[in-house]
Amino acid sequence: MKSRFGAIPAADISADQAIPPAEIAVAPTTLEEASQALRIATEQRMKVLIWGGGNHQGYGHRVHPDMVLITTSLNRVEVWEPEDLTIVAGAGARISQVEEMLAEKGQTTLLPHRSPTATIGGALAAGLSSYKRFRYGPSRDRVLETKVVTGDGRIVRSGGRVVKNVTGYDIPRLMVGALGRLGLIGSVCLKLIPTPASAVTVTVDDPAAALAALYRPLAVLSTRSGHSAFLWGTQAEVESQASRLGGEVQNGHAWPPRRLRQVAWSLRLPPSRLSEGLGRLPNSWDYVAQQGVGIAECATDQVEIGAATELRGWAESVGGALVLTNGPETLYERIDPWGTPPAGLDYQRKLVAGFDPYRVLNSGRLPGGV
Amino acid sequence: MAATLTGSNTKLRDDLIRLLGAERVMDSTLERHLYAKDAGVYVGNPTVVVMIETTEEVAQVVRAARRHGVPVVARGAGTGLSAGAVPEVGGVVLVTTRMNRIEEIDTENRTAWVGPGVINLDLSAATTPFGMHFAPDPSSQSACTVGGNIACNSGGPHCLSEGSTVNHVLALEVVTDTGDVMIVGSGAPDPIGLDLRGILVGSEGTLGIVTRALVKLTPNPPDVRTMAVAFPTIEDAAATVSGIIAAGLIPAALEMMDQLMMQAIENWLHAGLPVEAGALLLAEVTGVTEAVAAEAEIITSIAHGNNALSVQVAASPEEREILWKSRKSAFGAVAQAAPDYYLHDTVVPRTRLVEAMRQVYEIGERYEIIMMNVFHAGDGNLHPLMAFDASEPGRLDKVKAAADELVELCVEKGGVLSGEHGIGIEKRHLMPLLFTEMDLDAQARVKEAFDAEGVFNPGKVLPEGSRCFDFGRPVPEGAWV
Numbered sequence: 092m093k094s095r096f097g098a099i100p101a102a103d104i105s106a107d108q109a110i111p112p113a114e115i116a117v118a119p120t121t122l123e124e125a126s127q128a129l130r131i132a133t134e135q136r137m138k139v140l141i142w143g144g145g146n147h148q149g150y151g152h153r154v155h156p157d158m159v160l161i162t163t164s165l166n167r168v169e170v171w172e173p174e175d176l177t178i179v180a181g182a183g184a185r186i187s188q189v190e191e192m193l194a195e196k197g198q199t200t201l202l203p204h205r206s207p208t209a210t211i212g213g214a215l216a217a218g219l220s221s222y223k224r225f226r227y228g229p230s231r232d233r234v235l236e237t238k239v240v241t242g243d244g245r246i247v248r249s250g251g252r253v254v255k256n257v258t259g260y261d262i263p264r265l266m267v268g269a270l271g272r273l274g275l276i277g278s279v280c281l282k283l284i285p286t287p288a289s290a291v292t293v294t295v296d297d298p299a300a301a302l303a304a305l306y307r308p309l310a311v312l313s314t315r316s317g318h319s320a321f322l323w324g325t326q327a328e329v330e331s332q333a334s335r336l337g338g339e340v341q342n343g344h345a346w347p348p349r350r351l352r353q354v355a356w357s358l359r360l361p362p363s364r365l366s367e368g369l370g371r372l373p374n375s376w377d378y379v380a381q382q383g384v385g386i387a388e389c390a391t392d393q394v395e396i397g398a399a400t401e402l403r404g405w406a407e408s409v410g411g412a413l414v415l416t417n418g419p420e421t422l423y424e425r426i427d428p429w430g431t432p433p434a435g436l437d438y439q440r441k442l443v444a445g446f447d448p449y450r451v452l453n454s455g456r457l458p459g460g461v
Numbered sequence: 462m463a464a465t466l467t468g469s470n471t472k473l474r475d476d477l478i479r480l481l482g483a484e485r486v487m488d489s490t491l492e493r494h495l496y497a498k499d500a501g502v503y504v505g506n507p508t509v510v511v512m513i514e515t516t517e518e519v520a521q522v523v524r525a526a527r528r529h530g531v532p533v534v535a536r537g538a539g540t541g542l543s544a545g546a547v548p549e550v551g552g553v554v555l556v557t558t559r560m561n562r563i564e565e566i567d568t569e570n571r572t573a574w575v576g577p578g579v580i581n582l583d584l585s586a587a588t589t590p591f592g593m594h595f596a597p598d599p600s601s602q603s604a605c606t607v608g609g610n611i612a613c614n615s616g617g618p619h620c621l622s623e624g625s626t627v628n629h630v631l632a633l634e635v636v637t638d639t640g641d642v643m644i645v646g647s648g649a650p651d652p653i654g655l656d657l658r659g660i661l662v663g664s665e666g667t668l669g670i671v672t673r674a675l676v677k678l679t680p681n682p683p684d685v686r687t688m689a690v691a692f693p694t695i696e697d698a699a700a701t702v703s704g705i706i707a708a709g710l711i712p713a714a715l716e717m718m719d720q721l722m723m724q725a726i727e728n729w730l731h732a733g734l735p736v737e738a739g740a741l742l743l744a745e746v747t748g749v750t751e752a753v754a755a756e757a758e759i760i761t762s763i764a765h766g767n768n769a770l771s772v773q774v775a776a777s778p779e780e781r782e783i784l785w786k787s788r789k790s791a792f793g794a795v796a797q798a799a800p801d802y803y804l805h806d807t808v809v810p811r812t813r814l815v816e817a818m819r820q821v822y823e824i825g826e827r828y829e830i831i832m833m834n835v836f837h838a839g840d841g842n843l844h845p846l847m848a849f850d851a852s853e854p855g856r857l858d859k860v861k862a863a864a865d866e867l868v869e870l871c872v873e874k875g876g877v878l879s880g881e882h883g884i885g886i887e888k889r890h891l892m893p894l895l896f897t898e899m900d901l902d903a904q905a906r907v908k909e910a911f912d913a914e915g916v917f918n919p920g921k922v923l924p925e926g927s928r929c930f931d932f933g934r935p936v937p938e939g940a941w942v
Contacts, residue, residue, distance in 0.1 A: 285709030
């Protein structure tokens with residue numbers, strides 16, 4: 092099997108990652124190996140689950156795989172051009188390690204990495220952005236090039252390694268949030284952001300007033316224990332912005348800790364409806380809410396289907412969504428993780444058919460069972 | 462091909478007149494000629510031109526065109542440069558300029574619903590009272606439409622810090638190949654499912670027709686500093702750009718122009734440009750006052766380290782205005798050099814700017830073409846402008862050959878075919894320089910997913926025969942692939 096699938100590094104398959112049982116697990120070390128594995132899967136009509144660090148597997152409908160394709164050996168940083176602020180890295184590269192490297196020259200991908208095992212491919216496939224998106228926009232705005240392996244084993248490169256590009260259809264952007272339905276993200280070129288010299292956190296009483304007082308802060312976050320503004324820039328800039336707020340100033344960014352709970356929901360609303368949305372959360376739900384963005388990441392130990400359904404109904408009525416992002420397997424049988432599917436489902440199905448004609452890769456995971 | 466209306470085309474025209482009234486259906490020789498080209502050099506051949514006003518009309522026109530087996534080419538103001546709106550094989554040219562309503566400005570969410578025919582600058586003017594603007598600012602912004610910006614994923618000087626149009630579009634109302642209407646994207650972040658909004662932006666009207674857009678508005682900066690830095694050579698200016706980016710600074714804009722271009726602009730605008738210098742760098746920093754001051758200082762110091770001759774800081778909004786006017790009206794000024802021009806658009810990694818510029822001039826010399834340059838240096842986005850006289854026999858062919866060579870040079874350096882103008886007809890034959898057959902086939906599958914019958918803007922973006930790779934398509938069960 093080794094020549095066909097590549098070796099499976101034992102260290103990456105630990106019990107706590109809870110890789111679901113499958114006939115076979117493969118850990119390709121190159122895109123060609125991944126291509127071979129997926130051709131075999133296509134030929135055998137196997138269901139394949141893509142697995143990176145195992146941190147974002149709670150997204151989407153459940154997949155019961157015949158094959159688990161582990162990406163952690165596709166972890167090479169191919170190119171880093173500090174002067175051009177770009178990097179090309181394998182999907183299985185750990186964000187934490189890449190960030191450590193980039194920090195040497197004061198640069199960042201801005202990808203969220205609250206877990207040390209989170210991979211670039213996993214974060215992008217799940218469509219995740221960090222809290223810094225209020226200032227810098229979502230992660231998908233920084234994906235310049237992708238090399239993907241389609242469900243039937245084609246290796247497809249799209250985009251380019253430059254910061255501005257309109258050469259052909261923007262397939263790299265389409266890969267973000269696609270949960271692997273259009274292919275395994277093999278490697279990506281990302282636009283980097285220079286890390287400013289100074290960072291502070293300021294506690295604020297009124298998040299709306301803070302947003303109004305500041306010019307494009309990094310973030311204003313709310314939790315059940317209060318609100319904070321996060322500033323980033325030159326020292327003079329940060330000091331002047333902080334002084335407009337008048338709250339308690341702390342050096343560095345004191346991001347709210349991630350509470351590990353059984354169930355996680357992502358509430359997504361037009362920014363102006365966020366406060367109202369927070370008021371509608373069940374009391375048992377903790378949250379980190381991104382003011383001005385409209386996202387509240389919620390965590391709870393309670394499985395409250397009724398409350399979630401009601402909240403989802405309201406969120407959808409104002410143009411938003413309530414997405415289940417983690418929870419016990421049985422919960423996914425009782426409630427659709429996505430809610431009402433979006434418009435254009437037909438076109439989503441046709442797109443997927445072009446990239447995964449035999450419904451091999453993460454099949455059914457997207458809204459509407461796409 | 463479909464040069465005159467005959468047979469079924471007459472029936473198409475009759476259908477369109479029934480839908481829109483005779484005054485909004487144009488097919489005289491003059492009218493068809495007017496809509497045969499965009500601002501570039503390619504000429505097409507419209508079958509009929511329609512001025513549409515509502516989403517429902519677009520849907521009906523698409524259905525009618527489909528019934529008659531005639532394609533639909535959407536067109537905004539026609540300021541495109543890659544022939545994206547040129548009806549190469551005939552068809553209905555669907556003009557969106559009358560769908561120019563700014564329907565709703567939501568100051569709380571900093572968004573606006575707009576028609577595709579809204580002029581870019583009009584949108585920013587309408588949102589100025591609320592302290593906001595629409596960030597994409599192509600040089601043609603006083604004429605080009607938001608719909609056209611969406612089709613081409615347009616840029617502009619300030620997309621260095623703000624990103625291209627796609628970063629500023631949250632949702633789209635689209636008429637599909639079946640003549641149905643769907644809304645993709647959302648005013649809420651991270652809409653679920655595949656990002657159809659993202660793939661539609663920049664698709665050059667080949668996947669659907671945008672009839673409304675929810676765009677993001679950007680708060681106006683509290684302070685701004687615009688600097689004009691003169692250098693003895695273009696290399697010094699390019700080295701300064703690389704130095705600024707490498708220093709971890711992303712200014713709001715970093716624009717460059719060479720001496721020939723400066724002279725052309727100065728001759729009619731009298732903006733006080735340093736025409737004796739080899740190159741001019743226009744740098745703008747925005748933000749809170751403290752940040753602006755600090756960044757301006759860093760830029761000045763990097764410029765001096767690269768032999769800057771002078772650093773002029775705009776002292777008033779009027780001075781800033783005239784500097785930007787000189788930049789954005791550059792192409793109009795070229796008429797003094799020659800009656801026609803071909804404006805190119807390619808990208809190189811920012812680290813390769815100096816060598817790329819050197820080779821751009823070499824190509825100009827070799828083809829004996831006046832090569833003028835004004836471009837988005839901070840993005841590595843080159844805009845060599847070739848001034849020429851199209852009435853000279855064989856001249857245009859020579860210009861096109863030089864244009865292809867410019868693209869090849871940029872691709873060799875790790876760059877791409879286009880940064881903001883799009884592929885259209887102009888560069889589709891060059892797509893194989895950048896992509897393999899398999900890559901192009903994947904892109905053709907995107908087209909196929911949205912428009913299998915080729916209703917929308919046929920022949921654009923991808924070279925003919927792109928959907929060629931049938932590997933993995935009909936795989937019999939049990940067969941080895």
